[in-house]
Amino acid sequence: MYLMQFLVLAAFLFCVGVYGVLVRKNAVLVLMSIELILNSVNINLVALGVYRGYDQAIVGQVFSLFVIAVAAAEVGIGLAIVLLIYRNRASIDLSEVDLMKG
Amino acid sequence: MVLQNIWVIPAITASSFVLILLFGRRLPNKGAEFGLMALTMTFALASIGAAQWVGRPADLEVEPASTIKSAEAHDEEGGDEDHGNKSDKGHAGEGAKEHAGEGAKEHAEEQDEGGHGAEGTVAEAGEGDEDHGGGHEAEPIRRPVDRRWAWFQTGDVKVQAGTHADGLAMAMLFVVSLISLLVHVFSFSYMHGDERFTHYYAALSLFTTGMFVLVTASNTLQALFGWELMGLCSFMLIGHWWDRDGNKNSSAALKAFFTTRTGDVGLLVGISILFFAAGQTFDIETTNRAALTGQIGSGVLLAAAAALLVAVIGKSAQFPLHTWLPDAMAGPTPVSALIHAATMVVAGVYLVARLYGVFWVAFDIGGGGINPVAVVGAVTILIAAALAFVQADIKKVLAYSTVSQLGFMIMALGVGAWTAGIFHLFTHAFFKACLFLGAGSISHSGSHHSFDMVKDMGGLKDKMPWTFRTFLVATAALAGVPPLAGFWSKDEILLGAGKNGYGLFMVVGLIGAFMTAAYMTRCVYLTFFGEPRGAAAHHHPHESPPLIVVPLQVLAVLSVFAGLLNAPFFGELFGKWTSNSTVLGAGIAHHEFSLVAAALSIAVAFGGIATGYAYYWKGFRVGSLRHDRGPTGMLYRLLVRKYYLDDLYEGFIVRGIREPVARAAYWTNQKVIDAVVNGAGIAARGIARFVYEIIDQRGIDAAVNGAGIASSETGGLLRYIQTGRVQQYAALMLGAAGVFALALALL
Numbered sequence: 001m002y003l004m005q006f007l008v009l010a011a012f013l014f015c016v017g018v019y020g021v022l023v024r025k026n027a028v029l030v031l032m033s034i035e036l037i038l039n040s041v042n043i044n045l046v047a048l049g050v051y052r053g054y055d056q057a058i059v060g061q062v063f064s065l066f067v068i069a070v071a072a073a074e075v076g077i078g079l080a081i082v083l084l085i086y087r088n089r090a091s092i093d094l095s096e097v098d099l100m101k102g
Numbered sequence: 103m104v105l106q107n108i109w110v111i112p113a114i115t116a117s118s119f120v121l122i123l124l125f126g127r128r129l130p131n132k133g134a135e136f137g138l139m140a141l142t143m144t145f146a147l148a149s150i151g152a153a154q155w156v157g158r159p160a161d162l163e164v165e166p167a168s169t170i171k172s173a174e175a176h177d178e179e180g181g182d183e184d185h186g187n188k189s190d191k192g193h194a195g196e197g198a199k200e201h202a203g204e205g206a207k208e209h210a211e212e213q214d215e216g217g218h219g220a221e222g223t224v225a226e227a228g229e230g231d232e233d234h235g236g237g238h239e240a241e242p243i244r245r246p247v248d249r250r251w252a253w254f255q256t257g258d259v260k261v262q263a264g265t266h267a268d269g270l271a272m273a274m275l276f277v278v279s280l281i282s283l284l285v286h287v288f289s290f291s292y293m294h295g296d297e298r299f300t301h302y303y304a305a306l307s308l309f310t311t312g313m314f315v316l317v318t319a320s321n322t323l324q325a326l327f328g329w330e331l332m333g334l335c336s337f338m339l340i341g342h343w344w345d346r347d348g349n350k351n352s353s354a355a356l357k358a359f360f361t362t363r364t365g366d367v368g369l370l371v372g373i374s375i376l377f378f379a380a381g382q383t384f385d386i387e388t389t390n391r392a393a394l395t396g397q398i399g400s401g402v403l404l405a406a407a408a409a410l411l412v413a414v415i416g417k418s419a420q421f422p423l424h425t426w427l428p429d430a431m432a433g434p435t436p437v438s439a440l441i442h443a444a445t446m447v448v449a450g451v452y453l454v455a456r457l458y459g460v461f462w463v464a465f466d467i468g469g470g471g472i473n474p475v476a477v478v479g480a481v482t483i484l485i486a487a488a489l490a491f492v493q494a495d496i497k498k499v500l501a502y503s504t505v506s507q508l509g510f511m512i513m514a515l516g517v518g519a520w521t522a523g524i525f526h527l528f529t530h531a532f533f534k535a536c537l538f539l540g541a542g543s544i545s546h547s548g549s550h551h552s553f554d555m556v557k558d559m560g561g562l563k564d565k566m567p568w569t570f571r572t573f574l575v576a577t578a579a580l581a582g583v584p585p586l587a588g589f590w591s592k593d594e595i596l597l598g599a600g601k602n603g604y605g606l607f608m609v610v611g612l613i614g615a616f617m618t619a620a621y622m623t624r625c626v627y628l629t630f631f632g633e634p635r636g637a638a639a640h641h642h643p644h645e646s647p648p649l650i651v652v653p654l655q656v657l658a659v660l661s662v663f664a665g666l667l668n669a670p671f672f673g674e675l676f677g678k679w680t681s682n683s684t685v686l687g688a689g690i691a692h693h694e695f696s697l698v699a700a701a702l703s704i705a706v707a708f709g710g711i712a713t714g715y716a717y718y719w720k721g722f723r724v725g726s727l728r729h730d731r732g733p734t735g736m737l738y739r740l741l742v743r744k745y746y747l748d749d750l751y752e753g754f755i756v757r758g759i760r761e762p763v764a765r766a767a768y769w770t771n772q773k774v775i776d777a778v779v780n781g782a783g784i785a786a787r788g789i790a791r792f793v794y795e796i797i798d799q800r801g802i803d804a805a806v807n808g809a810g811i812a813s814s815e816t817g818g819l820l821r822y823i824q825t826g827r828v829q830q831y832a833a834l835m836l837g838a839a840g841v842f843a844l845a846l847a848l849l
Contacts, residue, residue, distance in 0.1 A: 018836060021829065021832055022829055022832055022833050022836070023829075030829070094827070094828060094829055095827060095829075097826075097827070097828070098825055098826030099826060100824070100826040101824065101825055101826030
């Protein structure tokens with residue numbers, strides 16, 4: 001079985017994504033990192049779906065299709081927010097966006 | 103068919119009561135329209151019902167109970183049932199239970215046909231037909247219409263609610279709804295502008311409902327319900343003007359309530375005894391049948407009848423509990439008319455008539471001689487009639503007259519003249535309502551709201567012609583002038599008393615009839631003849647408005663013709679219509695009209711009128727009664743003080759109870775309650791101080807402050823984490839998730 005290879009690839013992508021989300025200051029890059037995280041999950045879903053048996057593979061594929069749809073919506077909203085932040089502040093540096101500071 | 107659905111009649115007036123209370127105040131006529139509408143409907147229904155009852159075929163044959171007994175005795179000789187030995191109480195009790203059980207079954211089976219259980223006994227009695235030598239040819243009667251619903255069940259006892267429509271019930275429904283309708287019409291003008299007009303009409307509706315419930319009841323429990331409803335409403339109506347004249351009106355209401363309540367205890371006891379004696383059933387028909395066929399032991403039956411008699415004495419204002427009725431005149435006059443003519447006081451008479459089997463057997467009414475019911479009635483006739491002579495208040499004359507006439511009814515029932523008793527109830531309702539409403543009309547337009555005949559009336563004959571004419575007709579009817587209503591019914595009572603072996607009571611009745619004629623003549627003289635006095639002279643008396651006069655005219659016409667219903671040359675229809683299986687079961691003798699008795703009662707009536715005429719118009723007097731020191735003066739003072747009965751009740755019984763109770767209450771108040779209260783106060787103060795200083799200040803306040811400080815500090819610490827930077831939050835989330843994942847992996 002090639003399952004392990006897929007899982008390792010997904011874990012690697014996940015880690016890259018998390019790193020991007022936590023560290024990058026550019027909001028667009030953060031969104032892209034989120035996409036990476038979601039795609040790593042998609043790889044996991046498809047791989048594990050096939051792992052359960054070829055006749056069951058469709059389950060994992062459909063699930064990942066849902067995730068892709070949700071991810072598209074998320075990116076749409078996320079980019080809209082980023083656009084508004086840019087209009088107000090002429091910057092998309094996330095470390096400056098701290099209005100909710102307690 | 104109205105007869106199957108007579109429950110509608112009380113339901114209409116009950117809903118009228120609710121509607122008046124809910125919406126009455128907002129309507130242009132303050133709710134009177136509901137009352138008038140409801141009573142018009144009930145009167146129409148009652149009339150239709152009465153017509154349908156008259157139209158029913160008379161196909162139910164009932165044999166006298168003596169025949170039934172003998173038939174049963176025949177059966178028992180051959181049969182294995184052993185309830186022949188009536189002296190053995192245990193056996194008698196079992197027998198009663200078995201029989202009641204059978205009766206109940208029969209009821210259940212025949213319910214659908216609309217008939218009732220008398221058929222079973224008839225079938226039983228069929229063999230013994232030839233035995234009965236009593237000579238009472240039992241005419242077939244109309245079959246009563248019963249309707250039953252399951253009410254409640256406790257253990258094995260199923261209690262059914264139901265209606266029982268027979269001649270007596272329909273006659274009562276007709277009278278009650280008619281009088282109540284006229285009273286509603288009369289009140290509309292009489293009570294116009296009263297501050298509690300709406301409540302007045304609501305109470306009238308409820309009052310009428312009470313009587314309807316009582317009259318249509320098929321069991322004693324329902325009857326009790328209607329009975330108490332009337333007690334309550336009479337309290338409300340007598341005390342309608344509770345805020346006038348000091349506390350006179352409210353104490354009159356209380357007196358009426360408490361006095362009738364004294365009797366009501368008897369009703370409750372009587373019903374309870376009969377419930378167990380008749381085999382755990384409240385059903386009136388079954389109870390009557392059980393009593394008549396000897397299934398109830400004589401001791402038990404006597405106790406029940408005595409208890410019921412106490413209730414009747416209280417409700418129907420018989421001696422010695424009659425004292426509340428004259429005081430009840432404190433209520434508005436139309437209420438007096440309603441109470442006296444159609445509802446409340448006739449409830450007692452109705453109860454005796456309805457449970458006649460019980461009274462008949464318990465007091466051996468058929469045996470002649472003397473019995474408590476007749477004695478109570480006879481004593482009441484005389485003492486109340488005597489009291490009517492000394493009253494200055496026109497309503498009190500009428501009140502004592504009512505008491506006296508109720509005495510006639512009770513006596514009639516007591517001497518076995520069942521039909522005569524309820525026929526007198528029927529006719530009396532018309533002329534007594536007419537008299538009371540006439541008195542109301544006089545006070546409304548003639549004497550400036552005074553009822554004092556001696557001070558404020560006199561000479562109203564020409565000023566109020568219609569009031570005068572109707573009053574005169576009703577007076578003649580009450581006095582027993584033929585051929586008006588009162589003559590026929592009173593004559594029948596006297597005839598019944600004479601023929602049934604109650605000669606003494608016939609004499610009492612004749613004396614009573616004489617006194618009735620005389621005091622009513624006095625009343626008419628003082629009100630309408632002579633010189634106008636007081637308000638009648640100074641306040642421009644005039645005839646009352648049509649809404650007041652028309653009911654008077656209707657009632658006067660009925661006072662003239664109602665008596666013909668049971669007149670011999672019209673076939674004594676009333677007796678045939680109202681006859682029921684209990685009456686026939688008891689084997690009550692029916693007497694032909696007797697010219698001698700009629701002549702006697704006519705002579706007495708005219709004698710009374712002539713005496714009054716001679717005394718007042720012609721001035722034949724034996725000195726002034728009022729200032730006489732001799733026996734007549736003493737009699738006068740005895741009457742003015744109402745036989746000292748009120749003094750006895752109030753001075754002796756009430757004070758005898760009230761003062762020790764008051765003293766004990768005062769002592770308790772001072773020594774026990776005050777000490778408790780003071781002790782409680784001191785203790786409460788100590789506790790309060792402790793609570794304030796220790797618990798409140800140190801405990802609760804500290805806790806509250808502590809909580810505040812703690813949350814404030816915690817918030818200060820947490821501020822450091824809340825940077826507002828999303829990525830830091832994400833890192834924290836990741837860290838937390840990592841920790842959880844680690845924990846999951848390790849565990």
